Amino acid sequence: MSLVAEAFVSQIAAAEPWPENATLYQQLKGEQILLSDNAASLAVQAFLQMCNLPIKVVCRANAEYMSPSGKVPFIHVGNQVVSELGPIVQFVKAKGHSLSDGLDEVQKAEMKAYMELVNNMLLTAELYLQWCDEATVGEITHARYGSPYPWPLNHILAYQKQWEVKRKMKAIGWGNKTLDQVLEDVDQCCQALSQRLGTQPYFFNKQPTELDALVFGHLYTILTTQLTNDELSEKVKNYSNLLAFCRRIEQHYFEDRGKVGV
Amino acid sequence: MAAPLELSCWGGGWGLPSVHSESLVVMAYAKFSGAPLKVNVIDNTWRGSRGDVPILTTEDNIVSQPAKILNFLRKQKYNADYELSAKQGADTLAYIALIEEKLLPAVLHTFWVESDNYLTVTKPWFASRIPFPLSLILPGRMSKGALNRILLTRGEPPLYHLREVEAQIYRDAKECLNLLSNRLGKSQFFFGDTPSTLDAYVFGFLAPLYKVRFPKVQLQEHLKQLSNLCRFCDDILNSYFRLSLGGISPAGQEMVDANLQKLTQLVNKESNLIEKMDDNLRQSPQLPPRKLPTLKLTPAEEESNSLQRLSP
Numbered sequence: 001m002s003l004v005a006e007a008f009v010s011q012i013a014a015a016e017p018w019p020e021n022a023t024l025y026q027q028l029k030g031e032q033i034l035l036s037d038n039a040a041s042l043a044v045q046a047f048l049q050m051c052n053l054p055i056k057v058v059c060r061a062n063a064e065y066m067s068p069s070g071k072v073p074f075i076h077v078g079n080q081v082v083s084e085l086g087p088i089v090q091f092v093k094a095k096g097h098s099l100s101d102g103l104d105e106v107q108k109a110e111m112k113a114y115m116e117l118v119n120n121m122l123l124t125a126e127l128y129l130q131w132c133d134e135a136t137v138g139e140i141t142h143a144r145y146g147s148p149y150p151w152p153l154n155h156i157l158a159y160q161k162q163w164e165v166k167r168k169m170k171a172i173g174w175g176n177k178t179l180d181q182v183l184e185d186v187d188q189c190c191q192a193l194s195q196r197l198g199t200q201p202y203f204f205n206k207q208p209t210e211l212d213a214l215v216f217g218h219l220y221t222i223l224t225t226q227l228t229n230d231e232l233s234e235k236v237k238n239y240s241n242l243l244a245f246c247r248r249i250e251q252h253y254f255e256d257r258g259k260v261g262v
Numbered sequence: 263m264a265a266p267l268e269l270s271c272w273g274g275g276w277g278l279p280s281v282h283s284e285s286l287v288v289m290a291y292a293k294f295s296g297a298p299l300k301v302n303v304i305d306n307t308w309r310g311s312r313g314d315v316p317i318l319t320t321e322d323n324i325v326s327q328p329a330k331i332l333n334f335l336r337k338q339k340y341n342a343d344y345e346l347s348a349k350q351g352a353d354t355l356a357y358i359a360l361i362e363e364k365l366l367p368a369v370l371h372t373f374w375v376e377s378d379n380y381l382t383v384t385k386p387w388f389a390s391r392i393p394f395p396l397s398l399i400l401p402g403r404m405s406k407g408a409l410n411r412i413l414l415t416r417g418e419p420p421l422y423h424l425r426e427v428e429a430q431i432y433r434d435a436k437e438c439l440n441l442l443s444n445r446l447g448k449s450q451f452f453f454g455d456t457p458s459t460l461d462a463y464v465f466g467f468l469a470p471l472y473k474v475r476f477p478k479v480q481l482q483e484h485l486k487q488l489s490n491l492c493r494f495c496d497d498i499l500n501s502y503f504r505l506s507l508g509g510i511s512p513a514g515q516e517m518v519d520a521n522l523q524k525l526t527q528l529v530n531k532e533s534n535l536i537e538k539m540d541d542n543l544r545q546s547p548q549l550p551p552r553k554l555p556t557l558k559l560t561p562a563e564e565e566s567n568s569l570q571r572l573s574p
Contacts, residue, residue, distance in 0.1 A: 109441035113356035120359040171407075171414040173327070192352035 012080070014094045022077045023056045024048075025063045031147045032061060035225050036126040041073040043085055043217025048075075049253040050208050051097045061148035089210050099209045107204060111211045114196065114203070118211075121189035122218045124174060125182050125232075131165040133179055135228045187235045194239040201248060208249070215242075216249045266300060267292075267338075269331075271316040273303035273391060276473045279503050281387065283369065284328045285316040287466030291332055293502040294457040297340035305391055328466075332459060343458050350453050354460045357445070357452075360438060361467055367412045368435030368481055369471055371428065374408035378477045436484050443488040450497065457498070469495045 026041040027033040033041070041057075048055045055075065060066065067074040067083045074083030075091075082091045092098070100111060130141050145161060146154025169175045174182070193215060202208045203215070219242055223233050236242060269292070271285030279301075280286045292299040304315065318325045318334065325334045336343075343351060373384050388404070389397040409424070416427045442464060451457045452464065472485055472495050486492060 105444040106447070109445045110353065110356070112441060113353070113360040116363045117356040117359040120363055168414045171411045188355065192355045195348040195352040196356075198349070 011094075014096070016078055016095075018053050018095055018097070019078055020054060021056070022054065022075060023058050024073050024075050025058050025060055025066060026073045027063045028059045028061055028148065032144055033059075034130055034141060034144060035221060035227070036123060036130060037072050038225070039123070039126065039218040039221040040071070040085065041217070042221055043214045044073050044075070044088055046216050046249060046253060047085065047089065047099075047210055047213035048092075050099055050213060051092060053092070053097060085210065085214060099207065100204075102207065103204060103209070111204065111209055114193070114211050115214055117189060117192065118214050118218060121185050122222075124169075124172070125186045125189075126218070126222070127165055128169060128174060128177070128182050129179075129227070129232060131162050132169060137162065139228050183231055183235060186232065187238070190236055190239050190242060194242050197241050197245060199241065202245075212245075212249065216246055220246050220250065266320070267297060267335075268300045268302055268319045269316055270302040270304060270319070272388075273305070275387065276475060277499065278469055278473050281470055281474060282315065283466045283470055285466075286469060287328045287462050288316050288318070288331050290457075290465045290498065290502070291335065291342060291459060291462040292340070294462060295335060295340040295342040297335050297338070332462075342456075342462070345456060346453055346458055350458075354458065357442075357460055358463050360441070361463060363415075364434040364438035365467055367416055367431040369467060370408040370412055371431060372471065372476065372478070372481055373474075374405045375412065375424075376478050380405060383474065383476055432480060435481055439481075439485055439488055439491065443491050446490050446494060448490065451494075461494075461498070464491075465495060465498050469499070 024041070024044060027037060029038075045055065045057065063072050063074070064070060068081055069083045071084050074081055075088060077091070080091070082088050100108060103111065129136055131137060141162075142155075142158045146158045148154075149157060166175070177185075197203055202212045204211075219236055222236050223243075223246065225233075227233075269285075269288060271288070272280055272282035274280050278286065279289055289299070289301065291297075316326070316328065316331065318331045323334070325331050335341075343354070346354070372379060374380055385401045385405075388401045392400050412427065412431065413424065416431055446452060449455075452460045468485065468491060471482055472492060476482060
């Protein structure tokens with residue numbers, strides 16, 4: 001969106017309060033959704049729970065195509081549609097709810113930097129594992145991605161998506177990485193997150209922020225998704241404070257409210 | 263470690279040891295950690311490869327890509343992060359990710375995609391350092407690679423249109439520069455008084471943006487307003503790269519000499535002119551002072567004067 005359009009949208013957003021019937025769209029939970037999309041969706045759900053905003057999760061097979069930017073999840077609030085965690089955080093801020101207002105400038109810079117770290121390393125590693133690792137692709141991804149569609153559409157869509165992701169990996173220099181190198185990167189990222197978290201309950205001590213939501217989304221999904229091998233979740237399990245962190249957020253924001261996390 | 267370490271990378275200009283961001287990162291890290299690096303600048307002979315620059319060659323290894331080179335140097339005990347705490351090490355990773363995601367697309371765009379900049383500055387500079395006929399092909403390929411990277415990581419499928427992405431990437435880059443400036447504050451380096459990996463990365467990406475002269479300078483102007491980042495780059499250049507500047511960029515030194523010559527010539531010419539005027543004034547003192555007021559008249563007034571004389 002151009003700058004003018006975005007300013008216009010935030011003004012409209014600021015005008016109305018959060019409605020009761022806000023919905024979040026993602027792909028079909030049981031058969032279709034993949035690891036990376038599930039992580040993103042869970043991150044947004046966690047963020048909205050932390051802001052105390054009610055949201056209903058709706059699963060649609062064509063959620064990816066409905067989204068304005070092509071990425072899931074997206075939320076439908078009032079008569080606006082916003083996709084991806086970054087723009088959703090800004091949208092929610094325009095409506096007057098924010099988790100990071102109490103941070104000073106340096107902390108905000110740190111928060112943004114760590115969010116980019118998660119996107120850069122964890123998300124890219126998840127995409128690599130799903131689409132560039134032949135074993136996973138063959139057994140899980142292809143079957144899941146095209147499952148709502150009839151033959152031959154399911155194969156065509158899956159191959160098209162795989163080609164797109166491989167192009168992106170090559171452009172950012174991950175094309176030549178082996179699976180072991182990718183897992184090492186994941187380990188480095190988890191180590192950095194674990195060191196930053198330390199013994200605190202959340203990343204910025206007492207209050208959760210969007211960084212906590214994002215990290216929770218990714219780590220919880222990695223820990224609870226069944227893949228061809230368990231190496232990815234083993235890397236995360238090495239860090240006990242990250243496990244405790246996930247458990248804490250799950251208990252506080254998902255189980256207590258009577259909702260199931262994944 | 264006594265093994266000779268050779269780095270081949272792109273050369274320098276505009277006061278920098280190298281114009282290529284990744285090469286500069288490696289050079290800065292080597293200076294900070296005290297690694298004895300022999301720098302081979304790529305020139306337009308056929309010697310050496312120019313594919314995955316920067317490349318570090320030792321007796322038995324060839325390492326490419328800045329992250330891997332830095333890891334290799336650390337394993338060889340050249341570690342600039344020795345005094346950092348665990349949390350600071352984690353911060354380093356996070357800020358490097360921030361720079362790569364938010365700042366790099368806009369830097370790539372300024373250097374390689376913005377057509378004014380690319381055609382007048384980047385392409386001639388790189389083409390002059392690549393042997394013919396590769397010089398016709400390679401810059402174009404690098405430009406396409408940069409455009410590809412920007413579109414694939416920031417563009418929205420299925421359109422992949424550049425115009426929609428441009429505004430967004432420059433906005434992100436300006437925000438990233440602001441965040442870096444906030445984080446640096448008044449301290450000399452990012453983590454106290456000694457430079458570390460993060461300083462090398464920030465310097466590597468900011469210095470070319472700061473120093474290279476471009477026609478379209480949107481991002482450069484923004485950077486120049488953040489005085490602590492400019493001071494950071496200048497400090498590193500002066501303390502770590504000043505001694506080698508004389509050796510590495512003789513072209514720069516010649517340019518300075520040429521400019522000095524031109525300036526001296528101009529000054530001489532001016533002083534000659536002043537002497538001549540002085541002589542003229544001395545030789546003709548009988549110029550009637552009455553002539554001077556008429557010289558001050560504008561043409562319109564002169565005309566009206568002559569008209570008045572005509573009318574009875």
